[in-house]
Amino acid sequence: MASSDHTGDHHGSGSFPADPMHQFEIKRLLDINIGGFDISFTNSALFMLIAVFIISFTTIISVRKNSIIPSRMQSIVELSYEFVADMVRQNVGSQGKNYFPFIFTLFMFVLFLNMLGMIPYGFTVTSHIAVTFALAMLIFIGVTVIGFVKHGLGFFGFFVPKGVPIFMLPLLVVIEVISYFTRPISLSVRLFANMMAGHTMLKVFSGFVILMGFLGGWLPLAVMVAFTGLEILIAFLQAYVFAILTCIYLNDALHMH
Amino acid sequence: MPQLDFSTFLPQIFWLFISLSFLYIVLSRYALPRVSDVIEERKDIIAQDIDSAKEYSAESEKATEELNLKLSEAKVSSQNLINKSLQDIKEDNEIKKSSLIKEINNEILEAEGEIKEKKETALAEISSISENLAIEMLENLSVGEIDKGKIAALSKMDN
Numbered sequence: 162m163a164s165s166d167h168t169g170d171h172h173g174s175g176s177f178p179a180d181p182m183h184q185f186e187i188k189r190l191l192d193i194n195i196g197g198f199d200i201s202f203t204n205s206a207l208f209m210l211i212a213v214f215i216i217s218f219t220t221i222i223s224v225r226k227n228s229i230i231p232s233r234m235q236s237i238v239e240l241s242y243e244f245v246a247d248m249v250r251q252n253v254g255s256q257g258k259n260y261f262p263f264i265f266t267l268f269m270f271v272l273f274l275n276m277l278g279m280i281p282y283g284f285t286v287t288s289h290i291a292v293t294f295a296l297a298m299l300i301f302i303g304v305t306v307i308g309f310v311k312h313g314l315g316f317f318g319f320f321v322p323k324g325v326p327i328f329m330l331p332l333l334v335v336i337e338v339i340s341y342f343t344r345p346i347s348l349s350v351r352l353f354a355n356m357m358a359g360h361t362m363l364k365v366f367s368g369f370v371i372l373m374g375f376l377g378g379w380l381p382l383a384v385m386v387a388f389t390g391l392e393i394l395i396a397f398l399q400a401y402v403f404a405i406l407t408c409i410y411l412n413d414a415l416h417m418h
Numbered sequence: 419m420p421q422l423d424f425s426t427f428l429p430q431i432f433w434l435f436i437s438l439s440f441l442y443i444v445l446s447r448y449a450l451p452r453v454s455d456v457i458e459e460r461k462d463i464i465a466q467d468i469d470s471a472k473e474y475s476a477e478s479e480k481a482t483e484e485l486n487l488k489l490s491e492a493k494v495s496s497q498n499l500i501n502k503s504l505q506d507i508k509e510d511n512e513i514k515k516s517s518l519i520k521e522i523n524n525e526i527l528e529a530e531g532e533i534k535e536k537k538e539t540a541l542a543e544i545s546s547i548s549e550n551l552a553i554e555m556l557e558n559l560s561v562g563e564i565d566k567g568k569i570a571a572l573s574k575m576d577n
Contacts (some may be wrong), residue, residue: 182419182420185419185420185421186420187420187423187426187429187430187500189429193429197423198428198432199428199429200428200429200432200433201429202429202433203426203429203430203433205421205426205429205430205433206429206430206433206436206437207436209433209434210433211561212437212441213437213440213441213444216445217440217441217444217445217449220444220445220449220450220453221444221448221449222448224452224453224456227452227456228434229456229459229460229463231456235456237448237454238453239456239457242450242454242457243457247468253562262442262445262446263442263446265445265450266438266441266442266445267438269441269445270438270441272439286430286434288421289420289421289426289430290421290422291421291426291427291430292430292431292434295430295431295434295435296434296438299435351476353421357421392500405424
């Protein structure tokens, strides 16, 4: 199970020059073990800290002067603020104001993790199911707790659709419960699969560039360039989808449809 | 597939929560309140500016109205003034004209009287002059004694 088993050079289809899965490898940069728990500092943790640093740094620097006529940096921060604030307002309503800092943090964090993955030699933290599923579970548990705090046991009514014939109810309740509990899975798999698939595709095409050499390599290179653009779009889009779905789940918990 | 290497799950999740909590604290405690402050402040300033602009435009409209009112008032009063002074001048002229005519008439009457008087005295004088003239002529002609009474009667006849 140690990561050394997966060193890319020996792994995969022997002749293929680049192992597309090698980029997802977790490398332990600093072994830390506290009370029997392995909390080693890995490349994944490094990129998370880089994202945290960039987001904190840009926001803090840009709001330090806090001028009425914003600088470019401040404009960017204000634009993203307004973007997320609009998203929360439209999907959650006025009650969402309390949860805005969390949604903003989540959106910026996922967005920067996705974007950092687009930089060559970068590492895509969100291409790991462990990270996305942990995030999704955090949201799922948080939203469920909010639902029960707001509505008490009445939150179970969320699973009972209104205006349905009584003999259909048992079936529909089961479906509702299943769909509710698959939320963290769909939320996490959507992000993880998108990021992993895109990066794998890029790596496969880069392998083709090397394989086909100077004469034939131009076509896969062109595809790669186009695909990189698409990947940047997807990196943004998936962060947006992740945040907006969180808003929708939050809205369900606050207002029960 | 490195994603399914369960031994890496715990460190990933641990650092995920560490960095996410840190980011959440930084953003919610420090950055976001300040961003919202400046956005609110800007909104307030813009709203204030719009309000004061509205106020100013209302004021200017009011001032224009006042100006128009004053202009029309001034027109009316100046027209009145012109009419009145025209009337005054007319009346004054009338008075002066009538008094002048009176004066002229008086003077004419006076002059007529004087002329009459002077004519009468002149006529009276003429008779004595012609009397003396006739006497002298006759004396120079030396025809003897002159009947002065007759001459006087003659000179008075032809009037």
